Amino acid sequence: MTTAEITGNPPGSFAWGVLHDRHPKLITQVRDGLPYPPTTERALDELAEEITGEIRPLPGWEEHAGRSWYEVPFLWAESCFYRKLLGAVGYFAPGPWQSVDPFEPVKSAELRSPEFAGDLDTARPDRDALLAASLWGNRADLGFRLSSGEATGDGGLLVDQSQELWSLLGEGGRVVLVADNSARELVPDLLLADHLLADRAASVVLHVKPYPYYVSDALLTDVIAALRRLSESHPAGERLTRAMREGRLEVRAHPFSCAPWSYHDMPSDLADDFASATATIMKGDLNYRRLVGDRRWPPTTPFDEVTAYFPGPVAALRTMKCDVAAGIPADAVTRLDASGEQWRSNGTHAVIQVRA
Numbered sequence: 001m002t003t004a005e006i007t008g009n010p011p012g013s014f015a016w017g018v019l020h021d022r023h024p025k026l027i028t029q030v031r032d033g034l035p036y037p038p039t040t041e042r043a044l045d046e047l048a049e050e051i052t053g054e055i056r057p058l059p060g061w062e063e064h065a066g067r068s069w070y071e072v073p074f075l076w077a078e079s080c081f082y083r084k085l086l087g088a089v090g091y092f093a094p095g096p097w098q099s100v101d102p103f104e105p106v107k108s109a110e111l112r113s114p115e116f117a118g119d120l121d122t123a124r125p126d127r128d129a130l131l132a133a134s135l136w137g138n139r140a141d142l143g144f145r146l147s148s149g150e151a152t153g154d155g156g157l158l159v160d161q162s163q164e165l166w167s168l169l170g171e172g173g174r175v176v177l178v179a180d181n182s183a184r185e186l187v188p189d190l191l192l193a194d195h196l197l198a199d200r201a202a203s204v205v206l207h208v209k210p211y212p213y214y215v216s217d218a219l220l221t222d223v224i225a226a227l228r229r230l231s232e233s234h235p236a237g238e239r240l241t242r243a244m245r246e247g248r249l250e251v252r253a254h255p256f257s258c259a260p261w262s263y264h265d266m267p268s269d270l271a272d273d274f275a276s277a278t279a280t281i282m283k284g285d286l287n288y289r290r291l292v293g294d295r296r297w298p299p300t301t302p303f304d305e306v307t308a309y310f311p312g313p314v315a316a317l318r319t320m321k322c323d324v325a326a327g328i329p330a331d332a333v334t335r336l337d338a339s340g341e342q343w344r345s346n347g348t349h350a351v352i353q354v355r356a
């Protein structure tokens with residue numbers, strides 16, 4: 001079974017709002033974050049203008065050139081936008097700005113924020129608290145806050161298969177954790193990895209992005225910054241640093257992690273990585289969209305069905321921040337639809353879903 005891919009239309013939809021409102025704000029935020037030279041300012045101006053019209057050709061991204069940003073698959077349009085934003089700030093070109101993360105100022109500020117310190121102070125070591133911290137750490141990523149403000153209410157878990165997840169993870173072996181955002185999400189992910197390494201896994205492979213993406217997505221440099229910050233006030237910082245040196249915690253940054261397609265199209269080496277793991281844990285909203293396909297699934301479509309193709313046991317820890325939904329019980333869908341709230345995308349609901 002399949003259904004239509006999400007695009008930026010119709011006007012007023014969640015995807016439309018991201019393209020229409022969030023992306024221009026992001027350009028402004030990036031511009032304000034670092035003292036870029038006039039050539040970069042001009043490139044950012046050009047991108048701000050381009051996103052109101054047609055997609056201009058870019059080597060490797062010709063697939064939808066000449067079309068409106070709103071007509072093409074939303075996942076592709078967003079990924080292309082981030083790729084072009086990095087191009088505009090000289091991220092890929094030889095020169096002084098090469099590899100300078102345009103989102104680093106916001107990521108660093110978060111790592112030094114009182115909220116972050118509060119997270120650490122209240123962190124509890126039991127497994128369910130660690131799982132919940134990792135899940136809800138995804139609630140307000142830095143891109144989401146640009147257009148939606150910080151999600152506050154807690155609508156709770158619409159699906160809670162945490163017991164199935166713990167059963168899966170009880171078997172040792174290698175666990176793959178596909179990270180999402182840095183700082184306030186990555187640190188609880190690392191604390192979860194620390195718990196797994198102590199109790200349930202011989203090794204953990206942490207997948208991060210090879211280059212900046214979706215504002216706050218974690219890179220290797222963010223893992224290192226998080227470990228340093230953690231080491232200042234939590235014993236797990238030292239343990240995890242040692243685990244990295246010993247190869248029990250391994251960081252990978254596969255190019256496909258920034259590709260504009262779902263995991264259905266993943267290359268064989270990545271599929272082998274997932275297939276040979278005890279379990280793969282997918283963090284966050286974007287990974288969820290890529291896992292189940294960025295499509296207008298009826299929200300009751302079984303999670304097992306939309307992930308049947310995935311090469312190995314897989315779990316999703318996701319706060320809901322877009323229109324994609326699957327595996328939601330029918331009575332919950334009826335109740336939430338009747339409430340009139342934007343339950344699919346306002347970041348106050350979450351799921352822990354497992355396909356063993």
Ligand SMILES: O=P(O)(O)OC[C@H]1O[C@](O)(CO)[C@@H](O)[C@@H]1O
Pocket residue numbers: 018078138141143144180181214283284285286287321322
């Ligand atoms: O960091 P996450 O959880 O992947 O969320 C990414 C955000 O960006 C979006 O992909 C839209 O830009 C939303 O789905 C979500 O709000």
